[in-house]
Amino acid sequence: MANIIPESTTEMDSMLDETFITGELVVGAESVGGNLDIDKSRLPISAGGNNLSQQLYLRYWMLPLIFLTVTLLGGLRLDGASGSFIFLPPSLFCLIAASILIILYFRAGLIRTDGWFADDFPLTKNIANAAVLIALFAASTQLFNSLLPENGLPLWIIGFCFFWTLWNNLFSNFDTKRLLRSLGALFGLAFVVKYIVLANLTAPTSESWLRAIIENPVQEAATALLDLPRFSAGTGYLQFFAVALYLLGLFLFPATTRNAIIKK
Numbered sequence: 001m002a003n004i005i006p007e008s009t010t011e012m013d014s015m016l017d018e019t020f021i022t023g024e025l026v027v028g029a030e031s032v033g034g035n036l037d038i039d040k041s042r043l044p045i046s047a048g049g050n051n052l053s054q055q056l057y058l059r060y061w062m063l064p065l066i067f068l069t070v071t072l073l074g075g076l077r078l079d080g081a082s083g084s085f086i087f088l089p090p091s092l093f094c095l096i097a098a099s100i101l102i103i104l105y106f107r108a109g110l111i112r113t114d115g116w117f118a119d120d121f122p123l124t125k126n127i128a129n130a131a132v133l134i135a136l137f138a139a140s141t142q143l144f145n146s147l148l149p150e151n152g153l154p155l156w157i158i159g160f161c162f163f164w165t166l167w168n169n170l171f172s173n174f175d176t177k178r179l180l181r182s183l184g185a186l187f188g189l190a191f192v193v194k195y196i197v198l199a200n201l202t203a204p205t206s207e208s209w210l211r212a213i214i215e216n217p218v219q220e221a222a223t224a225l226l227d228l229p230r231f232s233a234g235t236g237y238l239q240f241f242a243v244a245l246y247l248l249g250l251f252l253f254p255a256t257t258r259n260a261i262i263k264k
Contacts, residue, residue, distance in 0.1 A: 059254060060128055066249040067132075067139035073242035074142025078232035086231075090145040093159055098140035100166045101183075102133075107170070108179040115256025129257055136253070143246050146239045147190040154198055158190060180250060187243050195236035 077086040105111045116129045144162065149155045165186060169179075 055254070058252060059132065059257060063249055063252060064132055064135045066245050066252075067135035070139040070242050070246045070249070071135070071142045073238050073245075074139070074146040076235075076238055078234045078238070081230070083232055083234075088145065088150065090141045091148075093163075094141045094144040094148065097144045097162055097166060098137055100163075100170065101140050102137055104166065104169055104179065105136075108176050109255060110176045110179065110250070110253060112256045115254075115258055118258075121257075125257070136249070139246055139249065143187070143243065146242055147187060147194060149194055149198060154194075158193065162186075162190070176255070180247075183250070184247055187247070191240065191243055195239060199231070199233070199236060 075087045075089065077088060078084070079086055102111075106113060111133070116133065117126055121129075148159055148162070169182070
């Protein structure tokens with residue numbers, strides 16, 4: 001290969017700029033056989049910047065927007081009589097369950113601590129990562145607020161099932177896919193119990209196919225035991241959307257925020 005020597009400093013700068021823009025690494029490429037580890041953050045825009053920009057938009061715009069939407073929807077209810085919006089704050093149990101759930105995410109590898117907080121990260125990146133995780137925690141808290149009955153015997157039964165399942169999972173070996181499948185099944189079952197079975201038991205007889213089957217003595221006993229507020233059917237649609245959004249956010253959630261390493 002003939003050596004190309006630039007005649008001036010201006011020509012040398014032009015050659016370097018052209019090499020950087022095309023993303024081609026000339027010096028030493030043949031000596032290592034073309035197998036190079038290249039940090040994507042150091043690549044020019046034409047060689048990987050577009051993909052990096054998409055990751056940043058997803059990580060710091062889409063995910064917080066998804067989780068904040070879940071946080072809002074998780075506390076919303078529609079009054080059964082007037083149809084007005086009611087916002088219910090989460091209980092202490094919801095905060096405890098959400099904390100255990102976040103620990104599960106770390107144990108299963110859905111979130112890697114060294115991939116979200118590190119000394120070599122800029123301060124602004126650590127703060128932005130903390131904001132995303134806070135949004136995830138808030139959404140998890142409101143998700144339990146959405147799926148748990150408000151009061152009565154069902155609150156204690158379903159709350160105990162949630163706590164028992166989460167507590168046992170803390171000592172189980174989970175990978176990310178298995179954890180997501182388990183949570184999807186758990187949240188789906190809780191949604192069906194609260195917004196299909198229990199909602200029909202507490203609805204007026206004329207609006208409930210399930211309660212119409214039950215005779216009056218059993219109906220009165222069920223009403224006394226359940227002691228649940230009556231919400232409009234639109235509440236179930238809102239909470240279905242909240243659960244679906246939360247699972248979507250988990251699916252898109254990156255395990256690490258470090259820039260990917262690519263091979264050439």
